[in-house]
Amino acid sequence: MKTPDxxxxDARRRLENTWHNQAVGAGQAWPHKFPLSVPDKKDALESGWQQTIHPLIRTWRDWVARHPVRLHTASRQVFTTVQDVPSHLEILTADDAAAVVGGDWAERLERGRRRAxxxxxxxxxxxxxxxIIRATDGHTDTDFALLLKVATWFTRNDASGYxxxxxxxxxxHAKWLNTHQPLILNLAGREDLGLLPAHPSRIHFTYLDPGHRATGGRRHDSATVGDAFTPAYQPDIxxxxxxxxxxxxFPPLPGGIAVEGDGFGGKAAAAFSWLTGSRHLLYWGDIDxxxxxxxxxxxxxxxxxISILMxxxxxxxxxxxxxxxxxxxKPLQPGIPKPLPHLTAAERAVYQRLLDPALQGHRRIEQERVPLSVANAAVQAAIRGS
Structure with missing residues (x-):
């Protein structure tokens, strides 16, 4: 037999799955009867009666008296007597469910209805x-009002070329508009906002070749995806x-170019054949x-x-x-390793160790902790080993 908790x-799960429907007056989630899972067989009922079920019935009656619910019972033969045994708990409305579940649910329902x-x-x-109401549950009222304002604008205006x-x-602002586009499209009933695509990605890099630097050529450069671009020299490294x-x-390195990393992907860098086609292509990141x-x-x-110093x-x-x-x-926590199919076995071993709850050492070694002279030596070793 289930406890009140x-x-x-169960009620919290149902409320979480249906509250947005209630906010707009849709759905038939409430009233709802939650089964208490009382044993069906007489032997099972009687075997747990003294130690579990009978005390739990008293608990249920006390609990029901303090909450906006209905307790349904069924007559059951227990030993030599007939007992009214609770069978279901009925919650009539979403507001009653919010009161039962507690937390901020009453506020969320009120906010959802107001926004609907x-x-x-x-x-x-x-x-x-x-x-829309569910997707914007975490928005401030200001952001929600702005969302409606922007969606209304797009129903009346053409943004082509902007x-x-x-x-x-x-x-x-641009970031807000980009992150809210799916909601705006839905609200405005459009498949596309007509906006110009995001600006092309760029990579930034430093020429390391000492001969190039000695001629007075530029030390730092950038390249934009889609532009015709040739670096000052074809890098070997x-x-x-x-x-x-x-x-x-990074220290001077004959034939070398050092590229600034850009988050979790290398799509921009992959667009440049002079980069991906270099004889030695190395990656150096934090050990975390x-x-x-x-x-x-x-x-x-x-x-x-090929990774170095990781x-x-x-x-x-x-x-x-x-x-x-x-x-x-923010504190680094242990976790479940992701698949990461492109790691080598040695890299995966370090990665898994960093996420291991039993790890005694630090979970992050920043690049800056490793001297550049050590990094330069690691590059030379990688070149010799390839």
Whole structure:
């Protein structure tokens, strides 16, 4: 037989799955009867009667008296008497469910209904309003009002030829518009907003060849995907560095170019054959879970780089200088390793160790902790070994 806490958990799940329908007046989720899973067979009922079921019936009656619910019973033969045994708990409305579940559910329901009314008033033709209410549950009222304002603008105006930054709506910036596009499309009933595509991606890099630098040529450069571009020289060695400063200040290296890493993917870098076709293509990142996930992403995008200074020996050497917080200052936690199919067996072993709950050392060794002279030696060793 279920306890009140178990049925409250059932009610919470049902409320979580249906509240947005209730907010717009749709669906038939309530009233609902939750079974208490009382044993069907007389022997099972009697075997647990004294120790479990009878005390739990008293618990249920006390609990029901304090909550907006109905307790349904069924007459059952127990030993030599007939007992009214609770069989179902009925919750009549979503508001009653919110009161039973507690937390911020009453506030969420009220906010959802208020926003549903506003949505129906401003954009009465919007399809699936319940989906909008659910998707915007975490939005502030200001953001929700802005969403309706922008969607209304797109129902009345043509944005063809505009970039997201150029859309003339007060309070809207490009990042907000880009992240809210799916909702705006749904509300405005459009398949496309007509906006210009995002600007082409770029890579930034540093020329490391001492001969090139001696001629007075530019030290730092960039290349835009889609533009015709040829670097000052065809690199023999390309080092992709997760950290910008490391790439900029890497020691002189004949035929070398140091590319600044760009998050979890290398699609921009993969667009340049002079980069991917270099004889030695290396990747150097932080020794942490994110670093290996980024490395996997670069390889997945077509940059078949060999990692340096991301091995167990480097971790052991520089672990005393590590940290247990990420780049945003949040504590690093153990976790479940992702598949990451592009890691080598040795890389995967380090990655899995960094996520192991039993790890005693730090979970992150930043690139900056490794001297550039050591990095330069690692590059030379990688060249000799290839």
């Amino acid at each position: 178990q049925v409250v958990a 009314a506003l949505l129906a008033d401003v954009l009465p033709a919007a399809p699936e309003p319940q989906r 970039t997201p930054r150029q859309v003339p709506i007060p309070g809207v 390309v080092i992709v560095s997760e950290n910008k400063d490391t790439a900029i200040h 879970a994110y670093g290996f996930e980024i490395l996997n992403g670069w390889r997945d995008d077509g940059v078949a780089a 091995d167990q020996a480097t971790y052991d050497a520089y672990e005393p200088f590590g940290t247990n917080t990420d780049r945003n200052g």
